[in-house]
Amino acid sequence: MTEIKSPGKSTLCIWGGEQEYALYERSTQVPVVHSVSFTYDDLDTWQDVALEKEPGHIYSRNTNPTVRAFEDKVKVLEGAEAATSFASGMAAISNVLGTFLKSGDRVVSIKDSYGGTNRIFNEHLPALSIQVALCETLDHEEIETEIQKGCKVLYLETPTNPTIKIIDIQRLASKAKEVGAIVVVDNTFATPINQNPLELGADIVLHSASKYLGGHADALGGVICGSKSLVKQVYQYREIDGAAMSPMDAYSFIRGMKTLKLRVERQNDNAMQIATWLENHPKVDQVNYPGLVSHPNHDIAKKQMRGFGGMLSFSINGGFDAIKKFLPALQFAHRAANLGCVETVVGPPATTSHVECSAEERTAAGIPESLVRYSAGIEDLEDLIADLENALSHIS
Numbered sequence: 001m002t003e004i005k006s007p008g009k010s011t012l013c014i015w016g017g018e019q020e021y022a023l024y025e026r027s028t029q030v031p032v033v034h035s036v037s038f039t040y041d042d043l044d045t046w047q048d049v050a051l052e053k054e055p056g057h058i059y060s061r062n063t064n065p066t067v068r069a070f071e072d073k074v075k076v077l078e079g080a081e082a083a084t085s086f087a088s089g090m091a092a093i094s095n096v097l098g099t100f101l102k103s104g105d106r107v108v109s110i111k112d113s114y115g116g117t118n119r120i121f122n123e124h125l126p127a128l129s130i131q132v133a134l135c136e137t138l139d140h141e142e143i144e145t146e147i148q149k150g151c152k153v154l155y156l157e158t159p160t161n162p163t164i165k166i167i168d169i170q171r172l173a174s175k176a177k178e179v180g181a182i183v184v185v186d187n188t189f190a191t192p193i194n195q196n197p198l199e200l201g202a203d204i205v206l207h208s209a210s211k212y213l214g215g216h217a218d219a220l221g222g223v224i225c226g227s228k229s230l231v232k233q234v235y236q237y238r239e240i241d242g243a244a245m246s247p248m249d250a251y252s253f254i255r256g257m258k259t260l261k262l263r264v265e266r267q268n269d270n271a272m273q274i275a276t277w278l279e280n281h282p283k284v285d286q287v288n289y290p291g292l293v294s295h296p297n298h299d300i301a302k303k304q305m306r307g308f309g310g311m312l313s314f315s316i317n318g319g320f321d322a323i324k325k326f327l328p329a330l331q332f333a334h335r336a337a338n339l340g341c342v343e344t345v346v347g348p349p350a351t352t353s354h355v356e357c358s359a360e361e362r363t364a365a366g367i368p369e370s371l372v373r374y375s376a377g378i379e380d381l382e383d384l385i386a387d388l389e390n391a392l393s394h395i396s
């Protein structure tokens with residue numbers, strides 16, 4: 001039989017990473033291996049596995065067959081050499097930063113990263129005497145100047161949460177290479193279906209798997225991909241840090257990822273149509289969506305993304321009071337601190353991504369109190385638009 005050398009993304013979503021495990025006891029699905037440890041009668045084999053001279057598993061805080069299948073699936077979708085996983089997206093982020101940054105090092109990033117990431121930059125890293133330079137997200141010149149001053153890590157997130165800003169990964173990664181920095185990109189919003197940062201020069205791509213990868217809002221996890229040598233360093237840090245993914249969560253991600261491409265394509269379409277519709281609505285002030293020609297970095301998005309994603313945000317007339325009327329009136333949306341799942345999910349940054357900030361801090365970060373973060377689900381587009389129309393009619 002001729003082997004298909006470069007299967008497409010849908011095929012990889014379904015088959016990627018599974019060959020080794022799927023035939024276990026003739027099952028067609030990856031089994032959930034709930035075992036904490038793995039037994040060896042032969043001590044030489046045990047030692048060889050422990051020393052990674054032979055494949056196998058020793059202890060599930062380190063590796064586990066179900067978790068490994070999940071990691072392999074993400075790895076092929078990101079076109080990486082290696083992947084390792086974590087108990088949450090935040091664990092992935094803090095383990096990556098913890099691995100590469102030591103006291104006295106410097107990291108360059110953006111002001112608009114996810115609220116939890118931002119806290120690491122503003123509180124955790126400075127407490128360890130790590131210098132942090134947070135730049136205006138859209139000011140590529142400022143980011144380049146800060147990189148030029150020298151840094152160990154350049155940390156990017158694109159599109160950003162919740163203002164859906166777009167950063168040019170290729171441009172900044174090539175600048176970072178000049179100073180020998182490790183380039184890390186949070187690809188949670190884009191997913192490997194819409195964007196592959198490693199192809200654009202990043203060294204590490206990471207995801208909160210709790211969002212699009214799982215897609216059903218029923219499992220928490222994080223994952224990183226990159227070269228064997230970089231991923232190994234992070235894996236060794238995590239082994240001891242202990243923030244390992246559970247086998248049951250890995251199974252939920254594997255199952256969810258079978259439909260990743262289908263879901264993301266539908267969410268791309270729904271978000272694009274909804275953003276266009278909202279842009280023409282008189283009660284809507286501003287719509288942030290990279291697929292719109294009005295988006296300040298639409299051209300960069302077109303260059304580095306295959307689809308513009310399922311996330312948008314918009315502000316409505318009437319401030320936070322209007323939001324309090326608008327959001328509860330939506331029939332087909334969870335009002336929740338989540339995104340990327342099959343259901344539409346909405347929330348203001350004041351209760352989701354930027355709950356830790358004061359109203360003044362949000363305003364300073366360019367996040368209006370009347371902003372709504374909208375994660376388009378896979379419902380029928382006509383129903384989502386009718387629902388928005390109805391809910392907007394509740395504000396005067």
Ligand SMILES: Cc1ncc(COP(=O)(O)O)c(C=O)c1O
Pocket residue numbers: 088089090091114116157161186188189207208209210220221222
């Ligand atoms: C872009 C982004 N990165 C990372 C995280 C953190 O992921 P987790 O909630 O799985 O820890 C989030 C959470 O919302 C996010 O939106």
